[in-house]
Amino acid sequence: MTKGLLTTAVGSYPKPDYLTQARNRLARREIGQEELRELERKATEEWVRFQEEIGMDILVDGEMYRGDMVTYFSENMEGWAISGLVRSYGNRYYRKPVATGPVRRKGPITLEWWRYTQGLTKKPVKGMLTGPYTMADWSFNEHYPTREAFVLDLARAVHEEALDLEKAGARYIQIDEPAVSTRPEEMELAVKALGIVTKGLSAYTITHICYGDFAAVFDGLLRLPVDNLDLEMTNSNYNLLGLFRERKGKLKKDLSMGVLDVHSHLIETVDQVKKGIRLGLEVFAPERLYIDPDCGLKTREVEEAKAKLRVMATAVREVKQELGIE
Amino acid sequence: MILPYALCSVNFRLLLPVPLGAATMDATLRKGFLLLTATVVGSYPKLPAQAGAPNLRTALARLERGQITAEEFQRTEDLVTEVVIKEQVQAGVGLISDGQIRWEDGQTYFARRIGGFSINGLIRYFNNNTYFRQPAVTGKLGWQGPIGVRDFLFAKERSPVPVKAVITGPYTLARLSQDQAYHNLRTLVLDLAEVLNQEAIALQRSGATFIQFDEPAILKWKGDFALFEEACRRLTRGLTAKTALYLYFWDIGELYPDLFHLPFQAYGLDFVSGEANYQIVKEFPSDKELGLGILDGRNTRLEPVEELVEGVRRMSSVVSLDRMYVSPSCGLEFLPRDRANQKLVRLVEGVKKAREALS
Numbered sequence: 046m047t048k049g050l051l052t053t054a055v056g057s058y059p060k061p062d063y064l065t066q067a068r069n070r071l072a073r074r075e076i077g078q079e080e081l082r083e084l085e086r087k088a089t090e091e092w093v094r095f096q097e098e099i100g101m102d103i104l105v106d107g108e109m110y111r112g113d114m115v116t117y118f119s120e121n122m123e124g125w126a127i128s129g130l131v132r133s134y135g136n137r138y139y140r141k142p143v144a145t146g147p148v149r150r151k152g153p154i155t156l157e158w159w160r161y162t163q164g165l166t167k168k169p170v171k172g173m174l175t176g177p178y179t180m181a182d183w184s185f186n187e188h189y190p191t192r193e194a195f196v197l198d199l200a201r202a203v204h205e206e207a208l209d210l211e212k213a214g215a216r217y218i219q220i221d222e223p224a225v226s227t228r229p230e231e232m233e234l235a236v237k238a239l240g241i242v243t244k245g246l247s248a249y250t251i252t253h254i255c256y257g258d259f260a261a262v263f264d265g266l267l268r269l270p271v272d273n274l275d276l277e278m279t280n281s282n283y284n285l286l287g288l289f290r291e292r293k294g295k296l297k298k299d300l301s302m303g304v305l306d307v308h309s310h311l312i313e314t315v316d317q318v319k320k321g322i323r324l325g326l327e328v329f330a331p332e333r334l335y336i337d338p339d340c341g342l343k344t345r346e347v348e349e350a351k352a353k354l355r356v357m358a359t360a361v362r363e364v365k366q367e368l369g370i371e
Numbered sequence: 372m373i374l375p376y377a378l379c380s381v382n383f384r385l386l387l388p389v390p391l392g393a394a395t396m397d398a399t400l401r402k403g404f405l406l407l408t409a410t411v412v413g414s415y416p417k418l419p420a421q422a423g424a425p426n427l428r429t430a431l432a433r434l435e436r437g438q439i440t441a442e443e444f445q446r447t448e449d450l451v452t453e454v455v456i457k458e459q460v461q462a463g464v465g466l467i468s469d470g471q472i473r474w475e476d477g478q479t480y481f482a483r484r485i486g487g488f489s490i491n492g493l494i495r496y497f498n499n500n501t502y503f504r505q506p507a508v509t510g511k512l513g514w515q516g517p518i519g520v521r522d523f524l525f526a527k528e529r530s531p532v533p534v535k536a537v538i539t540g541p542y543t544l545a546r547l548s549q550d551q552a553y554h555n556l557r558t559l560v561l562d563l564a565e566v567l568n569q570e571a572i573a574l575q576r577s578g579a580t581f582i583q584f585d586e587p588a589i590l591k592w593k594g595d596f597a598l599f600e601e602a603c604r605r606l607t608r609g610l611t612a613k614t615a616l617y618l619y620f621w622d623i624g625e626l627y628p629d630l631f632h633l634p635f636q637a638y639g640l641d642f643v644s645g646e647a648n649y650q651i652v653k654e655f656p657s658d659k660e661l662g663l664g665i666l667d668g669r670n671t672r673l674e675p676v677e678e679l680v681e682g683v684r685r686m687s688s689v690v691s692l693d694r695m696y697v698s699p700s701c702g703l704e705f706l707p708r709d710r711a712n713q714k715l716v717r718l719v720e721g722v723k724k725a726r727e728a729l730s
């Protein structure tokens with residue numbers, strides 16, 4: 046029997062209400078760091094149990110302890126400050142990291158959380174890193190003379206983190222690069238930077254990319270030095286698969302295919318997701334096709350996210366039964 | 372003598388005491404005599420750097436919870452706009468904007484008030500880590516009355532220096548929208564050009580002497596230049612105010628030199644993200660003006676004065692200083708307020724230094 050159609054998630058899950066409240070209370074100094082940490086561990090364990098319960102194959106820690114994906118890393122490194130408020134959209138504002146000196150790791154950043162989460166389960170837990178290109182593109186730079194120097198220094202830091210995760214036993218390492226798709230003119234820089242990150246790793250590497258003009262950067266995406274490309278598919282109605290279909294037989298990378306729209310409250314039906322998976326199987330053999338949501342689920346309600354993930358798990362199970370995949 | 376700003380489309384340059392008659396003014400202007408005008412591209416950070424100042428974020432949250440009325444919210448917008456005007460004037464900017472404090476973003480501000488649009492979900496704004504609600508074209512587009520006139524007049528009445536009126540151009544507005552009705556980019560762009568032409572005429576009637584059209588999208592889809600040109604002709608029809616085309620986030624590439632033959636009197640280009648513009652713009656029509664966006668509007672690094680002087684020097688062989696504006700590379704809303712303000716102060720320092728060094 047062939048193996049395949051492993052299920053995973055892109056990274057973030059929604060924080061339960063008690064955690065959101067605790068984060069606000071910490072900001073008002075009503076509770077201490079350790080109290081918050083305790084609740085973050087509790088929430089992480091709940092998500093691990095849920096992922097096990099629905100039978101997911103490669104788990105994530107859900108990022109209960111992270112705020113923004115770039116800020117989390119900058120706060121735990123040297124060479125960074127934080128800016129005043131800038132607007133993201135509508136009435137949403139945030140503080141943006143500012144590189145004010147050489148950016149370096151002070152020590153492991155995500156390792157402790159990865160170890161904690163892996164300690165809760167026998168299923169593999171992914172190491173989750175923000176990529177160097179995205180870190181640089183979503184920050185201010187007051188130190189480096191060029192964007193390239195900034196990105197490459199970050200690549201070296203993220204590489205050290207990846208090595209630490211691998212040494213600790215991580216078999217899957219994902220490096221998120223959502224910014225890569227927005228500047229085709231800097232694709233080469235992104236390829237070079239990710240090459241530094243993944244150099245010498247024996248772990249299976251994945252990069253998640255979202256929201257962009259994929260057609261314009263597709264050849265570049267295929268050159269990103271990772272084993273697996275994780276892309277949103279429902280968001281484009283699976284049209285993106287066409288780009289892969291054109292190159293069928295020549296593809297060296299595996300695909301993680303997003304089958305859940307993370308921006309919609311609507312819960313997909315099992316049939317919708319099964320249809321998507323079958324489209325993916327027209328281009329990829331099951332052992333090279335991974336199934337996950339389009340992007341991080343953190344903007345959904347906890348129950349919405351769970352309902353969506355259950356649909357995904359059921360759909361995968363049914364397709365596997367129908368096709369005799371183990 | 373009162374300096375009559377509204378008399379002539381370019382009379383904001385007449386900040387020097389000279390005898391004015393319409394005829395002499397025109398002659399003087401043709402020669403040009405104020406070297407280098409410091410200006411802005413448009414947007415400015417909405418939130419104050421200090422607590423206690425009028426705060427739009429709090430006000431909007433309260434409006435959404437029904438704790439204040441729309442009128443009270445508008446009062447906060449007005450107060451913030453007044454502060455933002457003051458910051459620009461105090462920095463020494465010679466041609467300001469109203470800071471676009473009331474703009475949710477460059478698209479929605481117009482789309483909400485043009486017939487035939489509805490507003491959809493969030494999408495990324497070009498290559499920035501900011502988002503906007505995407506307008507959807509759901510029917511025949513039509514101008515339903517002035518969009519920015521009230522806001523323009525509000526700023527004009529409060530500013531001792533000239534205020535530019537800014538309009539997101541038809542091509543960019545069309546490109547960033549979802550077309551559910553026309554299914555044809557050309558007719559969509561051309562219809563929007565008609566709509567925005569009416570808006571520009573309304574602004575001109577209300578006293579706008581400098582009308583700027585923002586069209587960053589044409590730099591991303593340069594192959595549409597023929598359509599863009601057609602749209603620009605419709606867009607500027609009947610306008611006697613000075614018109615400017617502002618293009619940012621990229622260099623102009625192969626649009627040079629045809630770009631400069633469009634019906635605009637001034638062009639604002641991005642020399643930061645589009646650094647190649649220094650090499651690309653080898654010649655520039657002697658009857659037009661060039662805006663040099665040489666201060667990074669998307670990064671907090673504060674440029675040294677010498678860097679700004681050098682930028683002006685590099686282009687001074689192509690455009691004479693009396694036909695040159697200096698500005699940030701794009702709107703300043705990507706920055707925190709205090710840094711945006713510091714950038715404007717630095718901009719004016721750079722302009723003064725460049726005048727001394729190069730004139």
Ligand SMILES: [Zn+2]
Pocket residue numbers: 055223253254255256339340341
């Ligand atoms: Zn994503």
